[in-house]
Amino acid sequence: MKLGGELAAITAGLDLLYRSRNRNAGILDAEGLIPVAVAEISPQRFDSYDEAEAALLSFRDRLGQAETALRGDWLDEMSDSLLALIATFRGDSISFGERLERQIRVDACDIPEEIITGYYRGIREVLDELGFRDGSLFEDFARWEQHARIPSDKVLDVLADFQRQARTRCGMLATALRADWVNDEWIKPIAQRDVPYSAYCDFPGRRLLLNVDFPYTAFGLKHLAVHEAFPGHLVHLKLRERRVAEGLMPLDAAQVVTSSASSAIFEGIADNGMQFLDWIETPEDHLGHLLQRLRSALRCRAAWQLLGEGQSFDEVVPSIAAASLQSPDVTRSRLAFLRHDLRAPFVYAYWCGEMAVHSVWSQIRVEEKDEFWNYLYNNMHTPNTLAKHWLRRI
Numbered sequence: 001m002k003l004g005g006e007l008a009a010i011t012a013g014l015d016l017l018y019r020s021r022n023r024n025a026g027i028l029d030a031e032g033l034i035p036v037a038v039a040e041i042s043p044q045r046f047d048s049y050d051e052a053e054a055a056l057l058s059f060r061d062r063l064g065q066a067e068t069a070l071r072g073d074w075l076d077e078m079s080d081s082l083l084a085l086i087a088t089f090r091g092d093s094i095s096f097g098e099r100l101e102r103q104i105r106v107d108a109c110d111i112p113e114e115i116i117t118g119y120y121r122g123i124r125e126v127l128d129e130l131g132f133r134d135g136s137l138f139e140d141f142a143r144w145e146q147h148a149r150i151p152s153d154k155v156l157d158v159l160a161d162f163q164r165q166a167r168t169r170c171g172m173l174a175t176a177l178r179a180d181w182v183n184d185e186w187i188k189p190i191a192q193r194d195v196p197y198s199a200y201c202d203f204p205g206r207r208l209l210l211n212v213d214f215p216y217t218a219f220g221l222k223h224l225a226v227h228e229a230f231p232g233h234l235v236h237l238k239l240r241e242r243r244v245a246e247g248l249m250p251l252d253a254a255q256v257v258t259s260s261a262s263s264a265i266f267e268g269i270a271d272n273g274m275q276f277l278d279w280i281e282t283p284e285d286h287l288g289h290l291l292q293r294l295r296s297a298l299r300c301r302a303a304w305q306l307l308g309e310g311q312s313f314d315e316v317v318p319s320i321a322a323a324s325l326q327s328p329d330v331t332r333s334r335l336a337f338l339r340h341d342l343r344a345p346f347v348y349a350y351w352c353g354e355m356a357v358h359s360v361w362s363q364i365r366v367e368e369k370d371e372f373w374n375y376l377y378n379n380m381h382t383p384n385t386l387a388k389h390w391l392r393r394i
Contacts, residue, residue, distance in 0.1 A: 003066055003075055004250025006059055011082060011255055012043035014052045018089055018342075031258065033085070033342070036203050038241035039254035049090040056083055070379060070389040071250075074261075077105055077382045078252070081261035088341065096307040099345045105261045105382040106352040110304045111297040116323070119294040123325075126287040141325045148217040148284065155216050156189045159208070162225035163187070169277040170230050176370035177377055179239060187234050196337045199224045201233040214330060219288025223274065231277065232270030239377055253380050259346045265381040268353030271296075272361055276373075291325070295334075296351040298324045302335050303347045313339075356383035360390055 015033040022029055046052040060079050066072035084102035087094045097108030124137055132140040150158050167182060174182040187201060187208040200209040208228050226232055237256070243249035256266065271292075274280050280289055302320045305311045313332070321331035337343045357376070364372050375390060 001067070001247070001250045003059070003062065003071070004252040007075060007079065008041045008251040008255055009044040010052065010055050010059060011252070011257060012037070012041045013046050013055075014082060014086070016043050017046045017049065017052060021089075029340075033258055034255050035258060036237065036256040037254050038203070038237055039244045039251060041251060041254060049086050053083060053086050056086070069392070070385055073385045073388070074380050074382065075252075077384065078257075078261040078380070081105065082257075085260065085342075096303075096345065099259075100348055103259050103261070104264055104345050104348050104352065105384060106264060106348050108308070110308075111300050111351065116294065116297060116301075119290050119297070122290045123287060123294070126283050126290065129283050130287070138322070138325055144287070145215070145217060145325075148219075150216050150218060150221065152212060155212060155221060156191060156210065158216075158218065159189045159210060159221045159225055162222045163189070163208075163229050166222075166225045166230035166273075166277060166279070169279060170235065172369075173231050173276055173373055174235075176373045177239060179235065181238070181242075182230070182235060185230075185234055185238060187229050196333075196340075198334070199228050201228040201237075203234065203237045213333070217284075217288060219285055220292075222279070222285075223288065223292055226273035226277065226279070227270040230273070232273045233266075236266070236269055236377060243378060249378065249380075259342055259344075259349075261382045262380060263346055263349035264353035264356055264383050265376075265386060266353070267349045268355075268357035268383075269376060271350060271354035272357045275358070275361060293351070293354070295324045295326065296354065299335065299347050300351050303338055303344060306335075306338055307344055352383065356386055360387055 012034065019032045022032075044055060046055070056079050060076070063072055063075055063079075066075055081103050084094065084099055088099065088103075100106055100108040120137060123141065127133060127137070127140045127144060130144060132144045134140065135143075163186070167185070170182050174180065187203075187206045189208045189210055191212045192200075192209045193211070193213050195209070195211050197209075198211050198214055202209055208224075210224070228234065240249060240253045244251060244254045256262070274285075274289065280286060298320055301323075302316050305316045305320075306313065313335070317328055317332050317335065320335070321328040324331055326334075338347065361372065372390070375393070376386070
């Protein structure tokens with residue numbers, strides 16, 4: 001656990017340094033590098049990014065002291081992720097592709113076209129099943145979405161109801177994780193406007209901040225109830241808070257570090273919540289799930305075109321909007337955070353994180369679910385460590 005404490009102190013110090021040099025008033029800037037920490041951590045103080053880099057390099061010299069092979073691999077990837085962040089903050093020459101590979105620990109590439117095509121095929125099949133089959137895919141989807149849209153004055157109530165249902169469905173997972181406190185947890189839905197996100201889990205304030213400028217279907221709200229709360233971010237963070245306090249997880253598990261090696265699995269857990277709860281039940285659920293994956297993949301494509309290929313927002317938005325079955329105004333708003341230097345690579349954490357967790361979860365036998373949930377929630381992971389050490393556990 002000693003190395004985890006050292007890494008947490010270095011990361012907290014890097015967060016302080018970043019905040020001290022980045023005093024803009026925007027929402028994303030105000031979050032810093034560590035938007036949430038669920039334990040008190042004394043930061044290692046740095047006067048420059050060079051000092052922070054030197055501390056990390058010294059730390060990496062001692063990775064052989066890690067308690068397990070999983071911890072060694074995690075600390076290796078996370079510390080290199082922080083070195084890439086330092087290079088970004090310092091203004092070094094570092095490509096978007098290298099940031100994806102080192103910060104987020106995912107492949108630096110566009111999403112393959114055959115994956116996008118597969119999502120379209122699935123959406124077309126479900127629309128046909130639901131009776132929306134008279135026009136193009138875009139036209140039929142627009143008709144369905146208009147039919148399925150929740151009135152704006154009802155979205156908070158519908159979201160809260162889905163949260164209650166999701167919390168009830170967490171019984172098996174809560175038992176596996178020895179989380180008998182789940183039924184006492186709650187985050188209150190709060191309407192927001194003109195913010196650069198669709199929803200946000202304010203864990204310290206126990207609020208679920210929902211951007212009511214966007215349209216929502218029932219599945220969209222159901223997905224957010226799962227992603228942001230049960231068994232997603234709320235449950236995950238509460239579990240980490242308790243495990244750290246009990247000495248069962250190292251101190252680095254107390255930190256949520258933006259655009260880092262931890263981001264993909266943090267989001268991947270949340271985006272697999274519907275599967276964990278076995279809650280994709282109706283044709284509308286299947287359609288919503290395919291749409292969520294399609295739009296997540298296309299936001300990665302937008303980031304690649306903007307930051308990997310150097311295209312402009314005005315060039316990218318129309319094609320991504322059409323491909324996403326979404327209006328240009330909503331698409332532009334959903335992509336706004338790609339203009340934020342720290343946050344830009346984070347968009348890959350959603351689709352890549354969901355796929356990383358799903359690729360292991362989809363191979364799990366029924367009798368292995370409890371073991372997998374404990375392995376997933378009770379350890380810090382990257383996409384690489386998740387798959388590698390699950391296979392090596394035997």
